[in-house]
Amino acid sequence: HEEIIFTRGTTTAINIVASSYGMEHVEEGDEIVVTYLEHHANLIPWQQVAKRKKAKLKYVDLTADGRVTVEAVEAQLSDRTKIVAMAHVSNVLGTINPIKEVARLAHARGAVMVVDAAQSAPHQRIDVTDLDCDFLAFSAHKMCGPTGVGVLYGKKALLNAMEPVEFGGEMIDYVGLEESTFKPSPYRFEAGTPIIAGAVGLSAAIDFLEEIGLENVEAHERELAQYAMAQMRDIDGLTIYGPEERVGLVTFNLGDVHAHDVATVLDMQGIAVRAGHHCAQPLMRWLGASSTARASFYLYNTKEEVDALVTGLRQTKEYFSHGF
Ligand SMILES: Cc1ncc(COP(=O)(O)O)c(C=O)c1O
Structure with a gap:
C-alpha cells in the first residue's frame, strides 16, 4: 500500500x-x-x-x-x-x-x-x-x-x-x-x-x-476489434488508422466526411463513437488528420453491436453522398 x-x-x-x-x-x-x-x-x-x-x-x-x-x-x-x-x-x-x-x-x-x-x-x-x-x-x-x-x-x-x-x-x-x-x-x-x-x-x-477475468475482457474486446475491422475494410473510402496488432478499438475516417458528422449520424442511430482529436493533437498532425472517429469496445459490447456500427457507417456514407 x-x-x-x-x-x-x-x-x-x-x-x-x-x-x-x-x-x-x-x-x-x-x-x-x-x-x-x-x-x-x-x-x-x-x-x-x-x-x-x-x-x-x-x-x-x-x-x-x-x-x-x-x-x-x-x-x-x-x-x-x-x-x-x-x-x-x-x-x-x-x-x-x-x-x-x-x-x-x-x-x-x-x-x-x-x-x-x-x-x-x-x-x-x-x-x-x-x-x-x-x-x-x-x-x-x-x-x-x-x-x-x-x-x-x-x-x-x-x-x-x-x-x-x-x-x-x-x-x-x-x-x-x-x-x-x-x-x-x-x-x-x-x-x-x-x-x-x-x-x-x-x-x-x-x-x-477480476470476477470476469481481465484475460477474458482482453480476449473479448480484441475479438470485437478484429471482427469490426474485417467488415469496416469493405466500406469504400473508410480509412482505419493504427497497426494490426492492437487492443479493442478502431479509429477511422469515412472519406472526407468530418468525424463529428459521422459521430452525429451514428448517434442518431443509438451508436456512440468518439470524434475529435482525442486529446492527442501531435498524433493527429502525425496522421495528417484534423480529427478522427473512434469506436472502442469493452466487456459489455457484442458482435451484434459491431454489425449495427457497420450498418450505421454504410448509412452514414449514403447519407452524405447525397449532398446533405
Ligand atoms: C491514454 C490516456 N492517458 C491519460 C488520460 C487522462 O485520463 P483522466 O482524464 O482520467 O485523467 C486518458 C483519458 O482519456 C487517456 O486515454
Whole structure:
C-alpha cells in the first residue's frame, strides 16, 4: 500500500510525478523522452517541466503504421535522459508499447520510466514488478469505476525521496511553527481528506473485473476489434488508422466526411463513437488528420453491436453522398 497513491485520475497522477520528481531531477540541458502518440495528460506536464528547467523534450518516431519500436526509443536516449514517459496503450491507435524493454533501456541510462496506463489497466493484467516501471498511472472511470479517482503507482524508495506537491492535513508528521515534517508514502501525496468513496468504488470495479477475468475482457474486446475491422475494410473510402496488432478499438475516417458528422449520424442511430482529436493533437498532425472517429469496445459490447456500427457507417456514407 505504500506504493499506491489515490489521486483524482491519471492526469493528476502524472502531474504529481512531473511536479515533484520532474522538477527535482531534471536540470538545464537534460532530456525527457516521450512519443508522438501521447495523450495530452502525458505530454503537457513534461512540456512544462522541460520549459521551466530549460530541458529538451524528445519525441520517439513512430513506424508508418503507428507503432513504437525499441530501436526508435533507443535512438532518442542519451546520458542526459532523465525521464522516459510513455503510454502503455495508445487511446487513438490501440498500439501496445514495449514498456518492459523501454524501461530496461531507460534504467541503463539512469532515467526513470513513467507509464500512462489509462488505456491498459482497464483491459489487461498489469504487473508493475515485471514491467519494472518506476511510476504508473490509471483512472477508475475507464474501468467501470467512478470518476474522480485514479491511482499513481510508484516505487517506494522513489516516492519517499520525493517532495510532496500538496500540503495540509493527513500528510504531516510533526508540525512546527516554521517547519513541518511529512509522513512517508502514500500519505505524503494524499493531503487532506482521502478520496474514500472513490477508492471504495474503484475497489468494487476491480473485484468486478477480476470476477470476469481481465484475460477474458482482453480476449473479448480484441475479438470485437478484429471482427469490426474485417467488415469496416469493405466500406469504400473508410480509412482505419493504427497497426494490426492492437487492443479493442478502431479509429477511422469515412472519406472526407468530418468525424463529428459521422459521430452525429451514428448517434442518431443509438451508436456512440468518439470524434475529435482525442486529446492527442501531435498524433493527429502525425496522421495528417484534423480529427478522427473512434469506436472502442469493452466487456459489455457484442458482435451484434459491431454489425449495427457497420450498418450505421454504410448509412452514414449514403447519407452524405447525397449532398446533405
Ligand atoms: C491514454 C490516456 N492517458 C491519460 C488520460 C487522462 O485520463 P483522466 O482524464 O482520467 O485523467 C486518458 C483519458 O482519456 C487517456 O486515454
